Amino acid sequence: MKLARLNSVPEIFYSVQGEGVSQGSPTVFLRLAGCNLACSWCDTAYSWKRQEAEEMTPHQVLRAIMDIVEAESPEDSPCRHIVITGGEPLLQQQELGELLGLLDGWRVEIETNGTQAPSGELAARVDQWNVSPKLSHSGNRTGRALVPDTLAAFAATGNAWFKFVIAHESDWEEIRQTAETAGIPRSRILLMPMATTRAELAAARAHVIGICLQHNVRYSDRLHIAVWDSRQGV
Numbered sequence: 001m002k003l004a005r006l007n008s009v010p011e012i013f014y015s016v017q018g019e020g021v022s023q024g025s026p027t028v029f030l031r032l033a034g035c036n037l038a039c040s041w042c043d044t045a046y047s048w049k050r051q052e053a054e055e056m057t058p059h060q061v062l063r064a065i066m067d068i069v070e071a072e073s074p075e076d077s078p079c080r081h082i083v084i085t086g087g088e089p090l091l092q093q094q095e096l097g098e099l100l101g102l103l104d105g106w107r108v109e110i111e112t113n114g115t116q117a118p119s120g121e122l123a124a125r126v127d128q129w130n131v132s133p134k135l136s137h138s139g140n141r142t143g144r145a146l147v148p149d150t151l152a153a154f155a156a157t158g159n160a161w162f163k164f165v166i167a168h169e170s171d172w173e174e175i176r177q178t179a180e181t182a183g184i185p186r187s188r189i190l191l192m193p194m195a196t197t198r199a200e201l202a203a204a205r206a207h208v209i210g211i212c213l214q215h216n217v218r219y220s221d222r223l224h225i226a227v228w229d230s231r232q233g234v
């Protein structure tokens with residue numbers, strides 16, 4: 001499978017989940033390479049823009065994960081929570097399924113842009129989907145980033161949350177329409193500020209919380225940005 005490379009090494013790290021409903025949980029992150037979209041504000045473009053990626057077998061990835069767990073999480077309570085992100089991890093479903101087969105007893109979250117439907121086999125191994133559908137402000141071609149049938153398939157799993165990046169007040173209307181078409185319940189929607197720096201996050205937070213209150217949906221902060229600013233690999 002292809003892993004993103006950060007500072008010339010495959011991107012696997014131990015941190016707290018910074019976004020969504022598991023925010024704050026100690027987690028191993030695995031970033032896969034490649035994406036089918038090209039968001040203008042992508043904060044991990046290095047994971048898909050450059051052709052370089054680290055090719056590893058699922059067994060090698062498992063070994064690298066366990067090395068980090070052993071080195072960084074406590075011996076008396078080793079981390080067994082993984083977030084797989086990208087890029088778009090569902091472009092590598094076959095290999096991902098093999099890896100998840102090796103992560104027996106782990107809690108698995110997948111961050112996805114919601115354009116690729118998971119196979120039933122893969123879905124059975126995933127505890128939580130963090131789906132982040134890309135609105136028109138992402139600059140992707142219309143129809144490419146928002147795929148209603150695929151979003152509906154995620155909604156039907158019962159373990160998906162839908163995390164939308166807010167750039168403007170007017171984004172709510174696009175979210176409302178998307179949710180209605182795909183059958184996404186309000187209780188599963190989170191709004192998150194568009195921000196790649198601590199200063200941008202601080203400036204946008206109150207405004208996005210205001211939109212959440214107005215429409216009775218959850219807010220998600222971006223803890224890793226609040227804490228480590230625009231640093232990658234944390």
Ligand SMILES: Nc1nc2[nH]cc(C(=O)O)c2c(=O)[nH]1
Pocket residue numbers: 015016017018019029044083085086111224233234
């Ligand atoms: N700490 C931390 N939490 C995250 N949650 C989602 C991330 C992502 O890049 O998909 C991410 C990330 O890069 N770091």
Ligand code: SF4
Pocket residue numbers: 035036037038039041042043044045086087088113134
């Ligand atoms: S879907 Fe995610 S990884 Fe892909 S370009 Fe958009 S923000 Fe970047």
Ligand SMILES: [Mg+2]
Pocket residue numbers: 043044
């Ligand atoms: Mg990130």
